[in-house]
Amino acid sequence: MATDRLAKRPFGSGRLMTPPIAVGCAPMGSMTEAFGYAVSEEDAVATIATALAGPINFIDTAALYGDGVSETRVGKGLAALGGLPEGAVLQTKQGRNPKDNDYSGDTVKWRMERSLQLLGVDRVDAVYLHDAEWTTFEEAMAPGGPVEVLQKFKDEGVFDYLGVAAGPNEVELQYIETGQFDAVITHNRYTLLNQNANPVIDAAHERGMAVLNAAPYGSGILVRGPESYPRYAYSEAPDAMIERTLVLREICDRYGVPLAAAAVQFSTLDPRIDVTIIGMSHPDRLAQTIEFATIEIPDACWEEINALPALPQDNPEERRYSEKLPYEK
Numbered sequence: 669m670a671t672d673r674l675a676k677r678p679f680g681s682g683r684l685m686t687p688p689i690a691v692g693c694a695p696m697g698s699m700t701e702a703f704g705y706a707v708s709e710e711d712a713v714a715t716i717a718t719a720l721a722g723p724i725n726f727i728d729t730a731a732l733y734g735d736g737v738s739e740t741r742v743g744k745g746l747a748a749l750g751g752l753p754e755g756a757v758l759q760t761k762q763g764r765n766p767k768d769n770d771y772s773g774d775t776v777k778w779r780m781e782r783s784l785q786l787l788g789v790d791r792v793d794a795v796y797l798h799d800a801e802w803t804t805f806e807e808a809m810a811p812g813g814p815v816e817v818l819q820k821f822k823d824e825g826v827f828d829y830l831g832v833a834a835g836p837n838e839v840e841l842q843y844i845e846t847g848q849f850d851a852v853i854t855h856n857r858y859t860l861l862n863q864n865a866n867p868v869i870d871a872a873h874e875r876g877m878a879v880l881n882a883a884p885y886g887s888g889i890l891v892r893g894p895e896s897y898p899r900y901a902y903s904e905a906p907d908a909m910i911e912r913t914l915v916l917r918e919i920c921d922r923y924g925v926p927l928a929a930a931a932v933q934f935s936t937l938d939p940r941i942d943v944t945i946i947g948m949s950h951p952d953r954l955a956q957t958i959e960f961a962t963i964e965i966p967d968a969c970w971e972e973i974n975a976l977p978a979l980p981q982d983n984p985e986e987r988r989y990s991e992k993l994p995y996e997k
């Protein structure tokens with residue numbers, strides 16, 4: 669096992685050092701519509717405690733996940749440990765109010781204040797403009813708008829890194845090109861099944877921004893298998909993706925490699941990606957994730973995976989979840 673693969677590395681061009689994997693806390697928001705199952709507070713808090721005691725001590729949450737439920741649970745996990753342990757990393761995201769979809773500066777301000785309260789901290793490492801496709805670039809960047817509000821929190825020392833976390837490439841690229849953002853999160857678009865985010869990853873990496881790739885399992889299919897989880901990015905997976913998953917698994921099986929390990933390492937071994945965010949809600953997921961990230965995958969296995977025909981770059985299925993995720997409606 670190559671355990672040095674979990675060594676901390678610089679986060680973008682700042683001084684922060686982070687592990688290459690973060691614990692994604694969307695499932696801990698218990699959003700049954702998105703993931704198809706509920707998560708208990710007990711499991712969520714135990715997962716946070718296990719993560720913070722090990723090498724993957726980087727927590728990614730958002731005000732949107734269960735509209736405060738995920739942050740409340742992260743906060744309980746932190747409180748049980750007497751606060752965020754030395755060297756651990758915490759980030760959250762701010763955007764619209766899911767009750768009325770208001771994405772104004774005022775909404776982002778009160779939700780940021782609520783996040784700090786729920787998390788039980790007075791600062792975090794990074795905050796992202798969340799699901800920026802739910803507002804327009806002009807409104808987000810206007811005086812008094814959400815970006816200015818977040819920038820003010822940053823100037824006051826509430827966090828060090830301002831990031832953007834959107835879906836469609838064109839939205840991500842607009843914010844990246846402002847030069848005002850230190851980090852970017854892409855999701856479900858750089859996996860073994862969909863690589864549409866390549867231009868976003870390239871643009872952010874070339875600028876020295878921190879690049880975070882979320883949902884390497886495409887929300888679950890690449891770890892649970894298409895039989896038990898025939899979904900991609902929180903919706904029913906198209907047939908072509910299910911077929912591709914079966915082909916990928918057949919290749920991995922021949923080399924004795926779990927498909928999930930290839931899914932994780934596809935992202936973690938990419939030199940452009942600083943952090944891979946993996947969603948989980950059980951304490952035993954940490955050890956499983958470490959195994960997936962560190963087992964050796966033979967070159968011949970990668971060669972077979974890489975030899976598969978390219979995936980369509982802009983197919984109708986991709987557009988379907990590019991716009992808005994179902995759990996956010």
Ligand SMILES: NC(=O)c1ccc[n+]([C@@H]2O[C@H](COP(=O)([O-])OP(=O)(O)OC[C@H]3O[C@@H](n4cnc5c(N)ncnc54)[C@H](OP(=O)(O)O)[C@@H]3O)[C@@H](O)[C@H]2O)c1
Pocket residue numbers: 691692693694695703728729761798799833834835853855856882883884885886887888891892945946947948949950953956957
């Ligand atoms: N707009 C954005 O900024 C954005 C969008 C999407 C995601 N994200 C972030 O990125 C994270 C990752 O995305 P995601 O959670 O949607 O998808 P994901 O990481 O591709 O997959 C998460 C799913 O995989 C399951 N899983 C994880 N490890 C497993 C294991 N060892 N065995 C079996 N199942 C396993 C989890 O189940 P359990 O719950 O049972 O552990 C969960 O259902 C999110 O949680 C969130 O923090 C951000």
